Every structure is written in structure tokens, then in C-alpha cells.
Amino acid sequence: MAPQSGLARQRTRSAWVFLAPMLFVLAAVALYPLLRTIWFGFTDASLTSFGSARFVGIRNYLEWLDYGDGNGEWLGLLVDGRWWSAVWNTVRFTLVSVTLETIFGMVIALVLNQKFPGRAVVRAAVLIPWAIPTVVSAKMWGWMLHDQFGIINDMLMRVGILSAPVAWTASPDTAMAAVMMVDIWKTTPFMALLILAGLQMIPDDIYEAARLDGVGPVRTFRRITLPLVLPAMLVAVVFRALDALRIFDIVYVLTPNSPETRTMSVFARENLFDYDKFAYGSAASTLLFLIIAMITIGFIYATRMDLSGTRE
Amino acid sequence: MKVQSYLRKAAFYLLLGVIVLQAVFPFYYAILTSLESGQAIFDVNYLPHVFDLSNYKSAFTNGVFGHQILNSIFVATVVVVLSMLLAVTASYSLARIPFKGRALLLLTVLSVSMFPQIAVLSGLFEVIRMMGLFNSLWSLIFSYMIFTLPFTVWVLTTFMRKLPSEIEEAAIMDGAPPLVIVRRVFLPLLWPAMVTTGLLAFIHAWNEFLFALTFLSTDSQRTVPVAIALISGRSEFEIPWGNIMAASVIVTLPLVALVLIFQRKIVSGLTAGAVKG
Structure with a gap:
């Protein structure tokens, strides 16, 4: 130099x-x-x-x-069945929610990428779940999923899918599904917007060329759209996954004290402040941090993110 | 061919309808419920049929909900202002001045923005107790810096990097000190990016739950997400759903309005930072 x-x-x-x-x-x-x-x-x-x-x-x-x-x-923590079941709950939650959010996000992004009258209004409407505070979302869904007076049971019984009301948030079989439902509803807009931003970078003439060559819509999606939007999608997936791994609010509000939905964050906070096992809770927090740090570092290496800004 | 294209159009609009309906229905239903009271709440309705504001009245007359809204506004506003003050100069350094270790610093900032809040919770609890901030709104203002500051720095840095180098060359040649360059050259250009990041930071601070649940202990100090989460009846069968929905609608309406008005800015901020708001 x-x-x-x-x-x-x-x-x-x-x-x-x-x-x-x-x-x-x-x-x-x-x-x-x-x-x-x-x-x-x-x-x-x-x-x-x-x-x-x-x-x-x-x-x-x-x-x-x-x-x-x-x-x-x-x-100790490493042989604590409650901890490992919290780890498993968190991983299961992350895998299912992020996968479904990516699929739904892709569908919504593809729709919003079309030209149709009222597109701005639709895009604004799609953003609404994202704008609603997580706690409020959990409460709103808690009410909609209410076992006796909830509108979801009412809907499903009207169309004949259910014959008797389901206690969505209280029943061990459905509690996790309820948590996932709220999370997917709330964060799919985020996914859709990031994917949409990626879609909008694809130049129109590529599609035009594919159309002239008589390539069908499914092949166009698989051979052109998907590979080109993949980088933007991966970034969105990683951010969502890191976020999902630390989920706390929805679980705490929607299904309190349910072993089926207890995630790592909930486990740690319970020990820290509810059971007065401050040291034990801190150990759990440390493990959670290690897990997320490893994933983050892996991601930064895998994508060789350009942070210096010198190559721009 | 004609029939096929009509079918395709119909399918498209059907899908569009489903997308819009699932997005707005829960909020619509919350508004619907908030306008019902007494026994009316327990009949499932799909369309509005009464207009009863008593839940809203009781939200403001019973207890400290009004005060809690002010708490939230105060915390979120101060958090945004403080993180802007700290971030503008910091991101100028990171974006415009080449120095050793810059990439590492940026990496550190980015990784802090992905910090799981629970990982710092017990240490932060100690710091806040030591500073005597427990149960004070300043405990939130302090702790919220952990997510607003890295996010703001990251987005502003990205934004400033894109500006051409010519804009400050003249000022550098004239020997203007960096602080003057930031104020005179960059600040006027930064407004759009600052509005975007400020909005996202505000929304994030407004919605935060874990720290607010942990660092505040009395009702009058709480912010709205915790207040709503803790509304309960005397038993599980007496949960005041009408009041909860009214409070939910009150704290959500301003956010929905902000999002609808600043839709474009928010989308660009989200994609620039790729950070969840």
C-alpha cells in the first residue's frame, strides 16, 4: 500500500x-x-x-x-429431556414454517409480479399481516382458534371438514400447528416481498425470448425464474430461519406452558425468570447462541458475502 | 383457446381473492369482534351487525391503557432518534472512508443484528439492574439499541455506498472536516433512507415483546404489546375478548396506516437491509 x-x-x-x-x-x-x-x-x-x-x-x-x-x-442441560424437546420443537417449527413461508411467498410474489388492475392495493393488503405486532397477531388468532366461539371451528364445521370443535391451542396434537399457522400468516408477506424484489430484477426480454421459442409456463418457471430468483430467495430464507430459531412471542402468548410448543427461547426464559434457575437458563441461552452463531457463520462463508464494498 | 384463456383468468383472480382475503380477514375479524359486547361476542358472525363502542370506552377508562400507549410512543420515538444520531456518522465512516478492518467491523455490525435476544437477556438484566434502570422506560430505550442500531447502520451504509464519489470530492479538496461533509453533503441526500429505516426501527420498537416483558414490572410502565398479552379475566372462561380486540385494533391501526402510506419506502428498506422489521 x-x-x-x-x-x-x-x-x-x-x-x-x-x-x-x-x-x-x-x-x-x-x-x-x-x-x-x-x-x-x-x-x-x-x-x-x-x-x-x-x-x-x-x-x-x-x-x-x-x-x-x-x-x-x-x-445438566445436555441430558435434560425438556431442553432437547425444546430444541426439537424449535427445529421442527423452523423447518415447517420457513418451508411453507417460502412456497406461499413465492406464489404471492409470482401473482404480484403480474400486471393487473389494482395491483398497488393488493400489494398493500398483503403487507397488513407484517404490520400487525406479533403479540396482537397471536391474540387475534387465539380468538379465531377459540375452541367454543372461534370462527375457524365454525367455518370448518359449516363446510363439513370438522364434525366437532377442536381446541386448537390447548390440544397437544394441534398446539404446534396453531403456532406455525400464526407465524406463517404473519411472515409470509416478508418472504413474498423479498422474492418479489428478486423477480423484478429479471429482465422482461428473457421471458419474451422464451415465449417466442414456445417454452411453456412451467418450464419457464423452472429453467428461468427459479434459478434467477434463487439468490434473493436464499437470503430471505436464511434471515427467516435465523428469526424462526429464536421464536418467543407467539408461543408465549398463544400456547403458554405447553410442552408441545416450548421452544429454546421459551425454555431459557422460563428458567431465568420463572423457575429462578438463573444459571441454568443462562447456560441454555448460551447454547442457543452457539447454534445460531454457527448457522450465521456458515451462511456468510457459503455465500461469500461481499462486505468490504471494494468489488462494487 | 378462448375458453382456456378465460379459465386461466378466472383462476388467477380466484387466487388473488384468496391471497387478499387471508391477509385482511384476521384484522377485519378483530375489528368486528371489538365492536361487539356482552353476549353478542359469543355468536360467530361473518358480517358486521352491531356498532357498539363500549369496548373502546372501557379500554381507555379502566386502567392505564392510555398511559401505556404513551409509553410505547415515547420509547419507540427516542429509540429511533438515538439510533439515527449514532448511525449517520458511523455509516459515513463505514461507507466512505477506506480504513483497515472496515470489512470486519461491518461483519460485526451485521452479526449483532442477527443476535438472538434471549442470548443477552440474563447479562442485559444484570446491566439494567446495575444502572438502576429496572422498571424504567430507559431500560427499553437502552436495550432496543441491540436491534435498531445495527439495522440502521447497515441500511444507511448500503445506501451511502451507492452515492458517487464526486459528490464529496470537492468538499474534501476544500479541506472541509468530515463532520461538515456529513452534515452539508450527505445529510440532505440521506433523508429518504433515513425515513425508511426510521419507520422500520419504529415499528420494530413498537412491537418488541421479550425485553419489555422482562425489564418492566408495573402496569403503568408497560408498553402496549405486553399490556395486551397480559390482559386476562378472573378465570380462563372470563377472558375479555372484546377488550383485547379493541386494544389490539387501537395499537395496530396506526401501524397499518403507516404501512399503507409508506408502502414503497418500507418495501425498499426491507429489501435493502433484508432484515426483518
């Missing part, structure tokens, strides 16, 4: 001055709390006494409890 001119050096210095306040705030609100959370996971901290927490090693994660008679058992 050529020796920097005085001007460039001055600009570099002011760059750091400009960045300092933001970096300080991020350190105070993200980095330090994260490190403390990880530390609490290795202590015996409780909600009332985290100032005097002592280091206890990996006891919150794994510990051999000896009964003294040659027998014993493993304790």
Missing part, C-alpha cells in the same frame, strides 16, 4: 472517532451482556444473588450425581 497522505490519515482518524459512540453502545448492549450470559452459565447464580455468583465449572451443562452406593445419574 502506498504511504498514506496526511489527508487520508486525518480521514481515517475521524472514521474511528465517528464509529466510537456506536461501537461503545453495541459493546454495552450486546458484547458485555453476551459475555456475562456465558459466564453465568458456568456459575451458581440465582435471580436474587447474581452479584455473588460462584464459578461451578460445567455443572449446569453436565454433572455426575453420585448416590454414594455405586449408582448415580447424569444431570
Whole structure:
């Protein structure tokens, strides 16, 4: 690199001055709390006494409890069935919701990409679920899914799909489906918009050429649209997946205390603030962070995201 | 051929109808329910048949709901203003000044925006207790920086990078200090991007639930999402659905209005940042 001119050096210095306040705030609100959370996971901290927490090693994660008679058992997060069922719930929720959101999002994006009268109004209408606060969405659906007075049961019974009302949010068989339903309804617009932005970048003359060559609509979609929109779609999928892995609000509001829908975030918060197992909850938070961090890093490497901006 | 094209058109409009209906129906039904009271609520209706505002009246006369709305407005507004102040200069550095470690910094900012909030919850709880902010609205203003700040920096940086280098060259040659360049050259150009990011940050702060549930403990301090989540009756069979729906409609209407008015800006902000609002 050529020796920097005085001007460039001055600009570099002011760059750091400009960045300092933001970096300080991020350190105070993200980095330090994260490190403390990880530390609490290795202590015996409780909600009332985290100032005097002592280091206890990996006891919150794994510990051999000896009964003294040659027998014993493993304790800790890594052998806690409730934790692993929360992990499984979260993974299941993420896979199903994100898959369906991608499919529905693609359908809506393809529709919105057509020219028809009133397109602006339709696009605005589609955005409404996204604008509604998650808690409000959960309450609205909780009411619609009500076992006795809910309109969903009424609809399904009117058309003969159900013969008796279903307790959607309370029944162990349907609680997770109810949570997924709300999430899919709420976040499909986000997916649709990101995919639509990708679709709009595809130049019209490619479609024109395909039409002149007599390529059918299905083949056009599979050979032209899908490959070209894939990058935009993948970004949307990853952002949604990272978001789905930390789901909390819908579960907390729609199906409180249901083991079938307890996700990692709900498990961690329960332990932190409801069961007064602050250290145990911190350990769970740490594991959740590790899982999401690994996925994020994998994604950044896989897509070789250009962050320096030099190649533009 | 003609029949086929008619069928195709019909199928398209049918699909369109289904898409619009599923998007607006739950909100429509919430409004419908909020206008019914007493026993009327428990009869399933598809079309409005009464117009009874008593749920709205009781939302504002019983308890502290009005106060909670003000809490939400205060928190979301201050969060937006503070993150803008911090982000404009920071993104100028990240977008316009080449220096070592810039890519790494940007990567860090981006990864913070993907932070699971639960991962910092216990540490943040300690920080907030230490600063004496527990049960104060400032605890939310402080903690919301974790998602509004990286998002704002990211979008503004992307936006500023696209501006041609000529616009500041003259100012640099004249020896204008960077702060002056930001204020005189970039700020006027940044308004559209700032409106977009500000709106998205506002919506995000308005909707946030986990921190608000954890860091506030009294009813009069709560923000609206927590207030609505915690409305309950004396028993499971006495949940005041009418009141819940009225409160839901009140806190959602301004958002829906914002989204409809600023539709284009919001869409461009979402796609630029690819961050969920």
C-alpha cells in the first residue's frame, strides 16, 4: 500500500472517532451482556444473588450425581429431556414454517409480479399481516382458534371438514400447528416481498425470448425464474430461519406452558425468570447462541458475502 | 383457446381473492369482534351487525391503557432518534472512508443484528439492574439499541455506498472536516433512507415483546404489546375478548396506516437491509 497522505490519515482518524459512540453502545448492549450470559452459565447464580455468583465449572451443562452406593445419574442441560424437546420443537417449527413461508411467498410474489388492475392495493393488503405486532397477531388468532366461539371451528364445521370443535391451542396434537399457522400468516408477506424484489430484477426480454421459442409456463418457471430468483430467495430464507430459531412471542402468548410448543427461547426464559434457575437458563441461552452463531457463520462463508464494498 | 384463456383468468383472480382475503380477514375479524359486547361476542358472525363502542370506552377508562400507549410512543420515538444520531456518522465512516478492518467491523455490525435476544437477556438484566434502570422506560430505550442500531447502520451504509464519489470530492479538496461533509453533503441526500429505516426501527420498537416483558414490572410502565398479552379475566372462561380486540385494533391501526402510506419506502428498506422489521 502506498504511504498514506496526511489527508487520508486525518480521514481515517475521524472514521474511528465517528464509529466510537456506536461501537461503545453495541459493546454495552450486546458484547458485555453476551459475555456475562456465558459466564453465568458456568456459575451458581440465582435471580436474587447474581452479584455473588460462584464459578461451578460445567455443572449446569453436565454433572455426575453420585448416590454414594455405586449408582448415580447424569444431570445438566445436555441430558435434560425438556431442553432437547425444546430444541426439537424449535427445529421442527423452523423447518415447517420457513418451508411453507417460502412456497406461499413465492406464489404471492409470482401473482404480484403480474400486471393487473389494482395491483398497488393488493400489494398493500398483503403487507397488513407484517404490520400487525406479533403479540396482537397471536391474540387475534387465539380468538379465531377459540375452541367454543372461534370462527375457524365454525367455518370448518359449516363446510363439513370438522364434525366437532377442536381446541386448537390447548390440544397437544394441534398446539404446534396453531403456532406455525400464526407465524406463517404473519411472515409470509416478508418472504413474498423479498422474492418479489428478486423477480423484478429479471429482465422482461428473457421471458419474451422464451415465449417466442414456445417454452411453456412451467418450464419457464423452472429453467428461468427459479434459478434467477434463487439468490434473493436464499437470503430471505436464511434471515427467516435465523428469526424462526429464536421464536418467543407467539408461543408465549398463544400456547403458554405447553410442552408441545416450548421452544429454546421459551425454555431459557422460563428458567431465568420463572423457575429462578438463573444459571441454568443462562447456560441454555448460551447454547442457543452457539447454534445460531454457527448457522450465521456458515451462511456468510457459503455465500461469500461481499462486505468490504471494494468489488462494487 | 378462448375458453382456456378465460379459465386461466378466472383462476388467477380466484387466487388473488384468496391471497387478499387471508391477509385482511384476521384484522377485519378483530375489528368486528371489538365492536361487539356482552353476549353478542359469543355468536360467530361473518358480517358486521352491531356498532357498539363500549369496548373502546372501557379500554381507555379502566386502567392505564392510555398511559401505556404513551409509553410505547415515547420509547419507540427516542429509540429511533438515538439510533439515527449514532448511525449517520458511523455509516459515513463505514461507507466512505477506506480504513483497515472496515470489512470486519461491518461483519460485526451485521452479526449483532442477527443476535438472538434471549442470548443477552440474563447479562442485559444484570446491566439494567446495575444502572438502576429496572422498571424504567430507559431500560427499553437502552436495550432496543441491540436491534435498531445495527439495522440502521447497515441500511444507511448500503445506501451511502451507492452515492458517487464526486459528490464529496470537492468538499474534501476544500479541506472541509468530515463532520461538515456529513452534515452539508450527505445529510440532505440521506433523508429518504433515513425515513425508511426510521419507520422500520419504529415499528420494530413498537412491537418488541421479550425485553419489555422482562425489564418492566408495573402496569403503568408497560408498553402496549405486553399490556395486551397480559390482559386476562378472573378465570380462563372470563377472558375479555372484546377488550383485547379493541386494544389490539387501537395499537395496530396506526401501524397499518403507516404501512399503507409508506408502502414503497418500507418495501425498499426491507429489501435493502433484508432484515426483518
